[in-house]
Amino acid sequence: MNLTALEQERYARHLLLPEVGLEGQARLRRGRVLVVGAGGLGSPCALYLAAAGVGRLGLMDADEVDLTNLQRQLLHATGDVGRAKVTSAAETLAALNPEVAVQTYPQRLTAANAAAILAEYDFVCDATDNFASKFLIADACHVAQKPYSHAGILRFEGQTLTVLPGQSACYRCVFGGPPPGPVPEAARGLLGVLPGVIGTIQATEALKYLLGIGELLTDTLLVYDALKMTFRRVGVKRDPACGLCGAGAGGVD
Numbered sequence: 001m002n003l004t005a006l007e008q009e010r011y012a013r014h015l016l017l018p019e020v021g022l023e024g025q026a027r028l029r030r031g032r033v034l035v036v037g038a039g040g041l042g043s044p045c046a047l048y049l050a051a052a053g054v055g056r057l058g059l060m061d062a063d064e065v066d067l068t069n070l071q072r073q074l075l076h077a078t079g080d081v082g083r084a085k086v087t088s089a090a091e092t093l094a095a096l097n098p099e100v101a102v103q104t105y106p107q108r109l110t111a112a113n114a115a116a117i118l119a120e121y122d123f124v125c126d127a128t129d130n131f132a133s134k135f136l137i138a139d140a141c142h143v144a145q146k147p148y149s150h151a152g153i154l155r156f157e158g159q160t161l162t163v164l165p166g167q168s169a170c171y172r173c174v175f176g177g178p179p180p181g182p183v184p185e186a187a188r189g190l191l192g193v194l195p196g197v198i199g200t201i202q203a204t205e206a207l208k209y210l211l212g213i214g215e216l217l218t219d220t221l222l223v224y225d226a227l228k229m230t231f232r233r234v235g236v237k238r239d240p241a242c243g244l245c246g247a248g249a250g251g252v253d
């Protein structure tokens with residue numbers, strides 16, 4: 001507990017919620033969330049987590065800000081073009097909420113560094129934009145038994161799923177393995193606001209997990225269609241033959 005007077009003022013709208021209150025806000029302050037990717041999904045996700053008072057945020061991204069990013073990546077501004085994304089993002093988050101400790105990782109998550117980094121966090125948000133990273137995060141979170149929020153976005157459609165390793169359907173249960181080739185350039189268009197919707201849902205899942213409230217988006221793939229303005233819930237199940245979490249996978253559960 002022991003929120004300072006300034007914290008009580010900043011989080012006043014949280015404290016009015018019985019489901020959060022002083023105890024919940026203190027839980028958020030103790031919370032540690034790793035956001036992998038400081039781009040379209042990572043921007044709203046990290047901004048809302050910082051605003052909410054999550055005490056420690058990890059931000060991982062090896063890229064620099066490019067002019068084409070600014071159509072959707074709200075952590076960065078025009079003057080940040082050419083700077084490291086994690087540096088630009090950390091400054092934006094510090095300006096929003098200086099109470100939050102932001103740890104930056106200007107690198108990619110790899111099989112070699114994942115265990116040591118994931119050990120520092122309670123929840124992981126996969127805000128990456130490529131299949132190789134998504135499968136690596138799923139695999140590393142399974143090994144480390146860290147809950148994570150998966151998300152993917154393309155054109156006008158987004159999808160997201162929350163995974164409690166060993167308890168709910170994992171990314172590989174649902175998608176198997178990476179597709180054979182990269183996504184063609186022509187199919188990589190993206191309505192700029194789309195990651196805003198999906199990244200915000202990822203932040204919501206992280207906050208619910210830290211607070212221990214509500215129902216997580218487990219065993220359910222949420223599919224958002226911006227053109228039709230529909231959210232579809234697709235039930236998914238753990239696959240006993242899953243190469244990662246299945247009975248024969250030699251996993252940890």
Ligand SMILES: [Zn+2]
Pocket residue numbers: 169170171172173174238239242243244245246
């Ligand atoms: Zn699985």
